[in-house]
Amino acid sequence: MSKQITSIQNPFIKQLAQLKDKSRERKKTGTFLIEGAREISLAVKGGYKLETVLYYPELFSEYQLSDLKAKIKTSSTEALINIIEISKEVYQKLAYRDTTEGVLAIAKSKTHHLNTLKFSTETPLILVAEAPEKPGNIGAILRTADAANVDAVIIANPKTDLYNPNIIRSSVGCIFTNQITTGNTTEIIQFLKSENIHIYAAILQESVAYHTQDFTKPTAIVVGTEATGLSNEWRTHATKNIIIPMQGEIDSMNVSVAAGILIFEAKRQRGFK
Known part of the structure; x- marks a missing residue:
């Protein structure tokens, strides 16, 4: 009993x-x-x-x-x-x-250090989110990552505890289905470069349309917050800065929506493998 x-x-x-x-x-x-x-x-x-x-x-x-x-x-x-x-x-x-x-x-809890990352493919697809703060956005990003079966999610400069109950709730448990690591921007960039992973930073400056790029190579797609975007460090170290062309009055969208558009373009190019 x-x-x-x-x-x-x-x-x-x-x-x-x-x-x-x-x-x-x-x-x-x-x-x-x-x-x-x-x-x-x-x-x-x-x-x-x-x-x-x-x-x-x-x-x-x-x-x-x-x-x-x-x-x-x-x-x-x-x-x-x-x-x-x-x-x-x-x-x-x-x-x-x-x-x-x-x-x-x-x-x-699990540890989420960068050195715990393991890839089962030579062409990993990684989603990096810099400084996401709202638990609901983090949960939505993790749901997108699970739906696309990305190889890893990296949170740069985390502002919120990953085990916040609202993240668990809004991710509908996808915090447990993704390989997640954290770190600061500098060490994440160093890690990605050491692994020969191409960096595509979603940023307005000096950018090209996202769909013109080849995401079939080892790829990290990097998104920032709606309020401040990505830090300048990503812009200077990116393989390419990419943008989602927008046709309305505003020049930004919800970070989880942007991540979904970019990640699923990469999956489309890879034949959804």
Whole structure:
């Protein structure tokens, strides 16, 4: 029989509430909260180690719990994890979403250093996003990267904790399906050049139309924020600066939309391989 916790005053539950709300707590403990059966399953499939599963039986049935346990046991994730039944009050304290599923998990964070990147092809396709700040944009970028099955996503000069619950929510779990690394702009440029990866920076200055370029080679497509664009360092080190021709009154679009246009042009050129 699983352990039960019914009070939001329970010290463990108070700690988990901090884990949900505070980046500092996530970094200190090296753990984070995942909400939702699909997201938990994707994390398990992505090699994340779970420490605890918490479920509210009115929303998450014994059958669903058994199914989730089976997925955990057949993965590379450690099978011996804590299973805790929680009350409605506790679940509402910890849940982030308006639409609830009744299950959460505590998982161990991964390191996201550049030196962890591994490519299974000689012509990798990489999406680089410099200084994205809004969790919703980061989540949308990760969904695009998953849809295109890119080889890696690199976040330059990150402004937001990757395990922010809003990133997990808005990415619908794609934070677990992508190979993600972080670093500062200078070291990322050095890494890309050391790997002979061509850099295509989405920038207004000295640029050419994106569809005129050959993205079948080892390619990194780099996008910046709508507010400030890319830093000058990318412009000076890019193989080519590229632009999406626009026909309306404004000269920029949402970063995740721009990333989608550029990445799928690269996929089109590669025959969607």
